[in-house]
């Protein structure tokens with residue numbers, strides 16, 4: 001049996017299903033997919049991160065007497081060539097977004113493909129309601145999985161010790177050869193994935209208390225590891241449960257939001273582009289407003305600070321994501337899809353299902369989303385979660401000497417800052433009336 005082990009978003013050797021399921025002679029590969037890369041900016045941070053993770057995976061595999069052959073091409077071209085080497089099958093992990101499903105279908109016509117559940121805890125095809133339809137609300141979905149979320153340990157995969165390398169001549173392309181420049185990555189990404197997980201084990205006790213305070217480092221920062229599989233969700237689950245069972249519930253619940261959005265996108269693939277709940281909203285096409293939102297020039301300090309920080313680092317705290325998405329979809333009345341695409345371009349932990357699900361949540365168009373009349377007031381949010389304006393002032397130096405209270409008060413900054421592009425009360429009322437109308441039109 002000759003197998004190709006196709007690493008994609010499972011860039012690790014610990015708890016990796018394909019390394020367990022592989023049987024004998026194997027050729028581990030990674031493909032820098034031209035179809036995906038050609039759409040990205042030259043200094044895309046994700047590519048730098050993946051590049052380093054792939055090189056590190058190659059070294060780990062070499063320490064097991066294996067290797068990783070790195071291609072820069074389309075998957076179709078790579079497998080068409082490798083077919084001539086006489087491989088029996090390709091082993092890989094399941095990916096559920098629309099591009100991946102199409103890609104895998106195409107590849108399985110070239111060489112048979114065996115896919116294993118590895119990047120998620122549950123298979124979205126399973127776990128349906130009693131009537132055979134998918135869950136649409138998070139809480140019952142989560143409750144139905146209590147057998148898993150309440151367990152202490154989820155079985156992990158172990159590497160098959162009997163694997164033999166199929167040798168192949170292949171030069172590793174440099175980052176520059178792929179057409180990219182090395183991008184600046186935030187400090188915490190210079191640590192190893194295991195060190196990040198260990199750091200979080202120390203913090204999980206305080207997670208519930210600190211998770212909304214964006215100027216504190218209160219969350220796990222494991223989004224990128226989950227996205228590219230530098231850590232497995234099972235391993236994160238197990239280690240967090242083991243280290244702090246009593247205080248892990250709130251965190252474990254968040255891991256299941258990730259499962260929920262993957263499940264929703266799998267069952268409702270149209271929600272990638274269309275309002276999941278079918279509401280027809282007359283979104284604003286104001287390109288100038290949109291550009292100001294992207295650049296962090298809206299005149300609303302918390303929104304601007306979040307966006308400026310995001311543009312620089314590729315990172316945004318969950319609470320800030322909720323504030324800026326609500327501001328875009330409700331106060332500016334701009335379609336969630338535009339915000340979703342902007343995040344997709346830059347977000348380090350970008351994951352189609354969580355991004356689409358969360359944007360539709362903020363826009364009140366998604367599964368179990370925020371009710372349309374509950375609109376975040378960005379000034380109240382900053383007063384509540386950044387009372388001393390620590391975060392805002394760290395990003396916007398011109399506000400350094402301004403009293404925090406003025407920063408949290410709409411209209412109080414006068415000539416000290418950019419004039420806000422929208423009035424909060426007016427835009428809130430406008431959104432509520434438009435959403436109400438859209439809801440009534442549907443009934």
Ligand SMILES: Cc1cc2nc3c(=O)[nH]c(=O)nc-3n(C[C@H](O)[C@H](O)[C@H](O)COP(=O)(O)OP(=O)(O)OC[C@H]3O[C@@H](n4cnc5c(N)ncnc54)[C@H](O)[C@@H]3O)c2cc1C
Nearest residue numbers: 219220221222223254255257258318321350351354355358
């Ligand atoms: C508009 C918007 C867009 C988002 N886009 C993404 C995205 O592209 N990719 C992404 O992974 N998350 C996304 N999220 C969810 C959440 O903001 C991030 O998962 C979180 O900020 C990552 O930081 P962390 O790992 O420190 O989170 P932690 O709080 O430590 O959470 C641990 C893990 O649980 C999962 N998680 C936590 N919150 C959520 C959530 N609300 N929905 C789904 N999964 C969650 C993530 O995998 C996260 O890494 C988005 C949220 C919003 C409001």
